Amino acid sequence: MSNSRSLSVVMIAKNEAELLAECIQSVAWADEIIVLDSGSTDGSVALAESLGAKVFTHTDWQGFGKQRQKAQNYASQDYILMIDADERVTPELRLSIQHTLATADDNVVYSLGRRNLFLGRFMRHSGWYPDRVNRLYANARYCYNDDLVHESLNTNGAKIVALKGDLLHLTCRDFFAFQRKQLHYAEQWAAQRHLAGKRCGYLSIFTHTLGAFCKTWLLRAGFLDGKQGLLLAMVNAQYTFNKYTALWALGRNATQ
Incomplete structure (x- = not known):
């Protein structure tokens, strides 16, 4: 059985x-x-x-x-x-x-x-x-x-x-649809962390963005994925930039 x-x-x-x-x-x-x-x-x-x-x-x-x-x-x-x-x-x-x-x-x-x-x-x-x-x-x-x-x-x-x-x-499948989804995710990510009391410094926006690119392109061997690997590294960096900039802006607005 x-x-x-x-x-x-x-x-x-x-x-x-x-x-x-x-x-x-x-x-x-x-x-x-x-x-x-x-x-x-x-x-x-x-x-x-x-x-x-x-x-x-x-x-x-x-x-x-x-x-x-x-x-x-x-x-x-x-x-x-x-x-x-x-x-x-x-x-x-x-x-x-x-x-x-x-x-x-x-x-x-x-x-x-x-x-x-x-x-x-x-x-x-x-x-x-x-x-x-x-x-x-x-x-x-x-x-x-x-x-x-x-x-x-x-x-x-x-x-x-x-x-x-x-x-x-x-x-x-569709780059613009993917970008819209990424922007929505970044907005939700920032809102959730802002509500949890998280804050982001101005310089950390750029260190996180650069880190995201290097992590995808170098540490995770994105260069082996050819042209798409480079583009994905840039997209991941852009997504990270949007997340941390949104979190920084929410924190700035809260103190004004």
Whole structure:
């Protein structure tokens, strides 16, 4: 008799009709697929339902972390696989997940290696591969934190085991859309840290920016990713500049 755990694939989405079909099809083998929509107007809900997903709606947005918590609350199976609409489970990763579910240890959290797309190239360096994320875990034991952006799983000191196979992440398909998302993340990052009492000095804006470029280009061997590696190093520096400048500006405004 098999002791294999059942699996809920969980995702949050808004206006992802362009991406949802391939994402859901890549995990159609799961016991259930949960989509928590935050107010789509592009047909995402109907599309997800037509592909067999259980769709729920929550439009009171309180950040990515809390939205993932709410999405997980709808899951009824033993294990959670948390993914995004712009991610796809490869056949090798599927086999690895299914093997893991057959022998899973609830005290372990399983990490997936992501291959991130940037301007037409799946990056192999630059800190963008394998870009491990903790995404497969026991439903009753773990959940996401409350962070507005760059949320992560509360692993509670659990052992982390890396799975074989890649999770394809279509990070940057459209450069301007990617930039808008980065700007939004920077704004949310700065707001959260400002509320937590964090402040940023003027000079630290530039040291963090330069550090981000050097970390991507040199320490993480971005130069091996060719033209995209250099461009990504500049984009990471720009993102860092936006984050710390926004935090500096919030602190300055608070003292005036």
